[in-house]
Structure formats: C-alpha cells, structure tokens
Amino acid sequence: ILRAVRQLGKMCHRGMLNPADIDSGDFEKCLYTAGMPNPDLVIRTSGEIRISNFLLWQMAYSELCFLDTLWPDFNELHLYGAIADFHRRQRRFGGI
Incomplete structure (x- = not known):
C-alpha cells in the first residue's frame, strides 16, 4: 500500500496525474497485484x-x-x- 501511495505521489509530482482525480482504480493499478x-x-x-x-x-x-x-x-x-x-x-x- 505504501509503495502504491508513493507511486501515485510521484505521478502527481511529475504532472502525470491530478491529485483531485485519483480514484480507487488508480490506486489498484499501483499495487503489486495490479491486473490480478x-x-x-x-x-x-x-x-x-x-x-x-x-x-x-x-x-x-x-x-x-x-x-x-x-x-x-x-x-x-x-x-x-x-x-x-x-x-x-x-x-x-x-x-x-
């Protein structure tokens, strides 16, 4: 979970993602189990x-x-x- 949050933070920092637009799907894509x-x-x-x-x-x-x-x-x-x-x-x- 921590790794996923860090990855989302990096994406926001790089302008790839707006923090206000983050949803559970974005979070799940950053988990080790993404796609499973x-x-x-x-x-x-x-x-x-x-x-x-x-x-x-x-x-x-x-x-x-x-x-x-x-x-x-x-x-x-x-x-x-x-x-x-x-x-x-x-x-x-x-x-x-």
Missing part, C-alpha cells in the same frame, strides 16, 4: 486468527478461513474442507 483478481478465499493456517496485514486492500470482500493446522501439515483435505466451507457461505460483499 482479488482473492475470494484467504486461508490462514497456524491457529492464528489474524491477517497479519496481508493483502489488506485486496481482501476487503474475501472470505476468511482460519485453520489450526500448521502450514507444513496443510494438505488436500484441509484445502477441500476450506473450499466446501466457502461454498456454504452467503457472500454479501460488504452488505448486511
């Missing part, structure tokens, strides 16, 4: 129930799955379980 779809599902292993500042902008509408399994022990069954759980959810994309 945002994740639908984020799986966090290790039993930690936090996101550790990972893909903060991109995962705004992602579904989160927290597993007690450690990453080296994560296998296909864990993945299939997370996907099955994802399919049972009603996604609201920020709605109530």
Whole structure:
C-alpha cells in the first residue's frame, strides 16, 4: 500500500496525474497485484486468527478461513474442507 501511495505521489509530482482525480482504480493499478483478481478465499493456517496485514486492500470482500493446522501439515483435505466451507457461505460483499 505504501509503495502504491508513493507511486501515485510521484505521478502527481511529475504532472502525470491530478491529485483531485485519483480514484480507487488508480490506486489498484499501483499495487503489486495490479491486473490480478482479488482473492475470494484467504486461508490462514497456524491457529492464528489474524491477517497479519496481508493483502489488506485486496481482501476487503474475501472470505476468511482460519485453520489450526500448521502450514507444513496443510494438505488436500484441509484445502477441500476450506473450499466446501466457502461454498456454504452467503457472500454479501460488504452488505448486511
């Protein structure tokens, strides 16, 4: 996020972009993940129930799955379980 903001600042400083015209699309184009779809599902292993500042902008509408399994022990069954759980959810994309 910081890199994207710096890049937008440089573009404004060079006259390539008017600060008043910056929108979320401009910001997203400056992220490392530009051009890639945002994740639908984020799986966090290790039993930690936090996101550790990972893909903060991109995962705004992602579904989160927290597993007690450690990453080296994560296998296909864990993945299939997370996907099955994802399919049972009603996604609201920020709605109530």
